[in-house]
Amino acid sequence: MPTTTRSENSRGLMFGFLAYGLWGILPLYFLLLAPTGAFEVVAWRVLFSLVFCALIITVTRKWSVLRGVFRQRRVMLIMGLAGLLIFVNWQIYVYAAMTGHVVEAALGYFINPIVTVFLGVIVLHERLRRIQWLAVGVSLLAVIVLTIGYGTLPWISLALAFSFGFYGLIKKRVGPSVDAVTGLTLETVWLAPVAIIQLVVVAGVSGLTFGTVSTVHTIGLLAAGVITAVPLLLFAAAARRLPLTVLGLIQFLAPVLQFLVGVFVLNEAMPPERWVGFGLVWVALIILTVDMIVSGRAPRRASLEPT
Structure with missing residues (x-):
């Protein structure tokens, strides 16, 4: 391998690990924004990202x-729909991070690649190989186990996985014609009126916290745009330098870190049935990853960009 290629791959790995590492510890950032509620946080995130x-x-x-x-x-209409989906994804994710459901959010991003494959069958009428069907089946079994354990559907996990899965399909329709910064700009342009209305509602119901808590808290809210955009730029830099197969493997760093934050930093409960459910999801991911490597088919690029 030429020295230049090795150097580019090394830089790509560094950018990739930084991007997914930042996405992985994002729950800690949102927790630092207390007492601001999830609805206000997301509204400021939209506006400051723009x-x-x-x-x-x-x-x-x-x-x-x-x-x-x-x-x-x-393209503008497609980006508007993408903006709506990512808004739903952001809102649920921030709510999960700020209400003690980080582990459940991590589960959503663990099963997202499997959901993406499933949506490929339902929406794009793609044909799966037997081993891919096995991975989908194991993941469905995991959802059943977790539903029994929770006593209800793990709606946060499923909402995150499906909202981002559909977001990936929408972005796939746009293709390479819209880069990461332009895409985020268009999405936040569409969402800016929604964010403003959301702030007005929050102000009327409970009052806004921006600028009222402390200087550090205000800076934290102002940084929402940077926190959103920088990992996307790092991901774009990594995507230009690495094969998609490598990116497909690195993407699991984000939910792994979220899982570790939820269990070992925030001390969220992990009863036996939750471990069994997560174990089944990990088995499904191993099956899917092995199939991806053996077949030489990389996952869809759009499925690699977390929130």
């Missing part, structure tokens, strides 16, 4: 690229 993206576009002088996308009505 501001940060505007700054990046200004620095990189890519306003012409953004204007070009604005003229493509189909």
Whole structure:
């Protein structure tokens, strides 16, 4: 392997681990924003992400690229739908992080690759190999076990997995024509009115906390845009340098870290049935990963970008 290629791969691995590492410890950041509620956090996240993206576009002088996308009505509508899905995903994830359901959120991102495969069959009419069907079957068994253990469907996990799964399908329709920063900019442009309305409602119900708690707390909320955009930029840098198969393996770092944060930092309960359910999910992921490596088929790129 040429020295240049090895160097690019090493940098790609570094960028990839940084991106998924940041996504993995994201629950701790949201917990630091207390007493701000999940609805206010997500609204500020949308608005400050839009501001940060505007700054990046200004620095990189890519306003012409953004204007070009604005003229493509189909792409704009698709990005609007993508924005709606990622808004739902963000809202549920932040709610989970701030209400003691980090482990359940981690489960959602563990099963996301399996959901992506399942949606490929239902929506895109793709044909699965037997070993892929086995992985889907094992994951369904895991959901049944967890449902029995919880006494109810693990709705946070399923909502996160399916909202991001559909988000991946929508992004797949756009393809490489919209880069990470432009995509996030368009999504937050669509969501900005929703975020403003959400802030007005929160202000009327319980009052806004922005600027009222402490300087550190205010800086933490202002940093929401950076916290959202930087991992996306790191991921984009990694994706340009690494095979998708490698990225597909690295993506499990985020839910692993979330799981460890939930269990060992936040001391969330892990009764036996939850361990069994997680164990079945991990078995399904091992089956899917082995099949991916043996067949040489990389997972969809869109499924690699967590929240």
